[in-house]
Amino acid sequence: MTTGQGHLMIKTALHAGRIMIENGSEVARVEDTIHRIAINAGYPDSKVYVTITGMMMSISGEENAQIEPVASRSIDLEKITQVNDLSRQFAAGTIDLPQFEQQLTALEAHPRYFPFWLQLISAGLVSGTLEVVFRHNLPDFGITCLIGLVGWAIFYGVNRVARVRFLSEFLAAVGIGALAIWFVNLHLGNSVDDIIIGSVMPLVPGVPLTNAVRDILAGDLVSGIARGIEALMSAIAIGSGIAMILQVL
Amino acid sequence: MITNLIIDLALTYVATVTFGVLINVPRRGLNVGGWISTVSFLVYRLCLMLHTGIALANLVGALLIGILSMQAARYKKMPVINFNIPSMVPFVPGGQAYQMVKNFALGNNSLALSYLLQVVVIAGAIAFGFLLAELFNRLQARLMLKLSSRWRHEHRHNPKL
Incomplete structure (x- = not known):
């Protein structure tokens, strides 16, 4: 014993x-x-x-x-x-x-998180800054910040109720797409494409993606593939949300 | 041109730190991650200006992120993922991925496929850059093991060495 x-x-x-x-x-x-x-x-x-x-x-x-x-x-x-x-x-x-x-x-x-308001502001800043870095579209900075913030709020809220990450990502992407098209129709923004590209950045599955590559390189094939599928599912959820809105509107 | 570059670098720093907040990186690691990202992004942009092509530029950027993150992890005594995941965010091929989804949704399949290939090339270059960085870090650890007795003492239980 x-x-x-x-x-x-x-x-x-x-x-x-x-x-x-x-x-x-x-x-x-x-x-x-x-x-x-x-x-x-x-x-x-x-x-x-x-x-x-x-x-x-x-x-x-x-x-x-x-x-x-x-x-x-x-x-x-x-x-x-x-x-x-x-x-x-x-x-x-x-x-x-x-x-x-x-x-x-x-x-x-006793988990230690950043306060929710700081997370919201961060999500907005991630969206706005990356929109400018990727697309060099400075006039849409503010509106991208706002839509990215709302998108993260939808993601966070649905995740609390439903606890299914893919569903929250899908609904957040749908919300982001709809808001971007609506705001551009109201002449508050210039480019739907640029606003959407920036706003979905906080939802990008960076952690599963990086870990999938690292696990596979380290020889943990089972975990690496499982994580790769997790990242792929997130990407598909975001992509199909955006695609659906672009087809509907 | 220079003003644009400076704006981009400042925004890269902000984007990295704020993405760190979203995935709950400890407060003492946020600043270093931002600087790693800014330096790597500067080198990436310089590569693009020298017309090395987008794949090599991404590879060099990812290589630099991998190496600098490992140094930061050793210096701060924190897991390396605190630094390399937020730093990678400005390199994500978000624009191409979006164009791919959009063109698939609108039925322009051939255009969508060409964007898909771009995404695959960039993602592959980043993964290969991380692989090379891993190789560099292993070599560095071996070298330090030979040269420094303090290092040898500190890492005597590390099963990887």
Whole structure:
């Protein structure tokens, strides 16, 4: 039978791994962190299998494998960084294993986000600035900011109610397309194309896309392909929303 | 021309930092990400001015983002994705992707396909740039391992080295 210490180590390592995967980390980083936790807890010979929907871990030669499913996925780089910091503190010996586990639970219970108004303003600025960088259309800067802000608000609101990322992206794209065409008809903007290009930029699936490439390059083919499909679905949701509006109006 | 470039660089910085806010990058990492993006975008624009073609320009930009992000990650002791994902945003082929969707929706399939090929070329160039950056980072880690005893001590548990 395994010792209580080994049991706690696997539980903590899997907990840390689950938080990282849930918030958009690539698989190689999770494996690396779990291995480091195991080594620093005094178990240099551990086996771990990580995918983006679940992970398994055992200490070699003992009957103590545990499974941790990953049910939900979102994007929050702050949590990944905090788990990374905790792992570093554990390696340096400033916290012990029970404290580590306790802090992971606290981290999940009290997430730290930027306030919603700041997110809205940021979404507007991402849209407006990128519209100018891509299309050099300075007169439409303000209107793109406004529509990008509304688009993000739709995305955020639908995501809260429905909890389906693809649906929120689709509806946000439809809203952005409709608003852009309407405002140009009212002569508040010059180019429908430029306004739409800028306004959908906050919705671009940058994290899944980058992680898909990194996972495949690192040899985690299962997770890389799954993430690639996730990014593709987001792109299709945004694209079909825009295409639908362009055909209707 | 120069004024345009300066405006674009300033806006690139703003876009990177604000995109960082949207994906909840920790506050202490936002500024560095913005600078990485601005420098890479400047080099990308210089490449375009030298008529290297859009694929090579994107490759060089992505390579620079990959290398600088790794240095920032080591310096700030934060995961590298905090820096390279926001920095990549100004390189996304958003214009071409939109033209592709629009032309498919309006039935101009041949025009849409040519935009699709452009998107594929740019995305491929960016992915290859990241791959080369990864290679550079591995080589740098190996070299540091040989040269610096402090580095060797700090990374003695790293299973990758």
